[in-house]
Every structure is written in structure tokens, then in C-alpha cells.
Amino acid sequence: MKKIIYLSLFLISCSSFGQTREIAITIDDLPLVASKMDTPGNQQRSTERFNRLLNALIDNQVPATGFVIAGAIANGQWAFLEQFRNAGFAIGSHTYSHFNLNRMSAEKYIADIERADKVLTPLFTQPKYFRYPYLAEGNKTTKPLVQEYLNQHNYVVAPVTIDSKDFQFNEQLYKVPFRSRENYVYKLKPAYLAYIWKQTLKAEKKAGDQPVKQILLIHANLLNSYLLDDIIKMYKNNGYTFITLTEALKNPAPTLNAPTKETPVDDTDGDDSIEYDEFAFI
Numbered sequence: 001m002k003k004i005i006y007l008s009l010f011l012i013s014c015s016s017f018g019q020t021r022e023i024a025i026t027i028d029d030l031p032l033v034a035s036k037m038d039t040p041g042n043q044q045r046s047t048e049r050f051n052r053l054l055n056a057l058i059d060n061q062v063p064a065t066g067f068v069i070a071g072a073i074a075n076g077q078w079a080f081l082e083q084f085r086n087a088g089f090a091i092g093s094h095t096y097s098h099f100n101l102n103r104m105s106a107e108k109y110i111a112d113i114e115r116a117d118k119v120l121t122p123l124f125t126q127p128k129y130f131r132y133p134y135l136a137e138g139n140k141t142t143k144p145l146v147q148e149y150l151n152q153h154n155y156v157v158a159p160v161t162i163d164s165k166d167f168q169f170n171e172q173l174y175k176v177p178f179r180s181r182e183n184y185v186y187k188l189k190p191a192y193l194a195y196i197w198k199q200t201l202k203a204e205k206k207a208g209d210q211p212v213k214q215i216l217l218i219h220a221n222l223l224n225s226y227l228l229d230d231i232i233k234m235y236k237n238n239g240y241t242f243i244t245l246t247e248a249l250k251n252p253a254p255t256l257n258a259p260t261k262e263t264p265v266d267d268t269d270g271d272d273s274i275e276y277d278e279f280a281f282i
């Protein structure tokens with residue numbers, strides 16, 4: 001009897017070690033990429049898209065953390081952010097102007113974080129998260145200065161372990177006429193989901209046998225307003241459990257960041273290099 005119990009315990013611990021797949025969703029560029037609020041029609045479209053994104057999270061009962069570009073909050077979009085936070089999701093800073101730290105002084109960059117802080121303070125959840133635009137953490141001069149600033153102001157940097165590169169698929173959507181976009185989303189869907197899955201397998205492979213926690217990067221854009229539900233279901237069908245960013249940071253998988261001249265892209269896995277300059281941000 002004892003033997004059976006020991007054997008069962010052994011099997012349970014083996015399976016939970018070997019098959020634990022955990023992932024946190026992070027959504028950049030809130031409130032909504034390329035959204036306009038200047039006419040009643042645009043307001044309606046933006047509201048519908050934001051609600052679809054939010055409802056995909058609520059309906060699937062998964063946690064998420066959103067990163068807001070403080071300078072991109074159009075009139076009427078503050079309510080989107082409050083809705084997001086009031087639904088129980090976390091909100092962090094993604095700066096005011098979405099600058100690239102690999103291309104500017106630490107001083108100017110820090111001033112931009114401070115500017116965002118003034119706007120976003122009423123929205124922040126705890127801990128106060130920060131996500132670098134373009135995942136650009138600066139060079140050997142700027143990096144320590146910005147990191148020190150973030151530490152002193154109680155920011156916790158939110159890394160990424162899986163990059164969906166959704167902006168590339170989203171760009172394709174904007175190339176088709178406005179009225180055809182909804183149909184085109186579903187044409188893009190198989191390739192987009194397959195790409196995210198490929199990126200996921202790559203991240204898991206990089207982590208080796210370690211039971212690490214993944215952090216997915218997607219954007220608050222048109223594409224995901226239609227397909228976030230499918231992304232969540234794909235992960236669930238493959239045995240993943242959704243966790244908060246805070247939980248993921250206890251043991252994250254290897255993190256990604258944008259290359260600098262000093263640290264060129266690690267392309268040893270033979271994949272395409274990361275071109276964060278191509279982020280579709282307006």
C-alpha cells in the first residue's frame with residue numbers, strides 16, 4: 001500500500017513538473033492602437049473594439065496586465081482604461097510618448113516616464129509595472145540610469161518571454177479596404193495563431209527542462225480585438241494555465257529585449273532577427 005502511495009506521489013510530482021505550462025498575458029499600447037474618437041462613428045468603432053478585447057479576457061476568466069501610452073489617450077478613452085482596471089486587470093506605464101531608449105538620452109527618456117506618471121497615477125495597480133517601448137532597454141550608458149530611476153520610483157519592469165509580433169499581422173489588416181477588414185481577420189487567423197504557437201515553442205525550448213512561466217506580449221489592436229479569444233483558447237487547449245504577471249515574475253522564462261550595437265541580436269536559433277523599429281505605432 002505504502003509503495004502505491006509513494007508511486008502515485010512520484011507520478012503526480014513528475015507530471016506537474018514536466019507538464020506545467022503557465023502564461024501571463026500582457027497587452028501593450030493601451031488604450032487602442034490607431035484608434036480615433038473624432039466622430040461618432042469612430043467613437044463607436046473604437047468602443048466596440050476595446051470592449052471585444054476586454055470581454056475576451058472577462059469571458060475566459062484570465063488575468064492580464066495592460067500597458068498604457070499616456071500620450072495616446074484620446075478624448076473619451078479614459079473610461080476604457082477605468083473599465084479595464086475595474087474589471088480586475090492590472091495597469092502599468094508604457095511611457096508618455098513611446099520613445100525608443102536605444103536612440104535617445106536617459107534624461108529625455110526619464111522626463112517622458114515622469115510625464116506619463118502624472119497622467120497614470122490614478123490608474124496604476126500594485127505593483128507599479130513598467131514596460132519599455134520596443135523592449136528597448138538602452139545602451140551601457142543609458143540603461144543603468146533609467147533602471148536606477150525606475151527602482152527609485154518603485155517601478156517593476158515587466159519583461160517579455162514570447163513575442164507575438166502581432167503588429168506585423170495588424171499592419172496587413174490595414175492594407176485592405178476598411179469594409180473588408182473583418183473578413184480579412186479570419187483569413188489571417190490561421191497564420192497568426194500558428195506564428196504565436198511557433199514563438200511559444202521557441203520560448204519553451206529556450207527554457208529547456210525548467211518549469212518556467214511565460215509572459216506573452218500582444219497589443220491592444222484591431223487584430224486582437226477579434227482574435228484574443230482564439231489565442232486564449234489555443235493556449236487552454238494546449239494545457240496552459242493563465243496566471244498574473246506578478247505570479248509569472250516569480251520564475252520567468254528567458255526574457256527578450258531589443259538589440260543594441262553592444263548586444264546584437266542572438267540569432268543562433270536561426271529565426272528572423274527582431275526588428276522592433278517596425279512596430280506599428282502611430
Ligand SMILES: [Zn+2]
Nearest residue numbers: 028029133134
Ligand atoms: Zn508599445
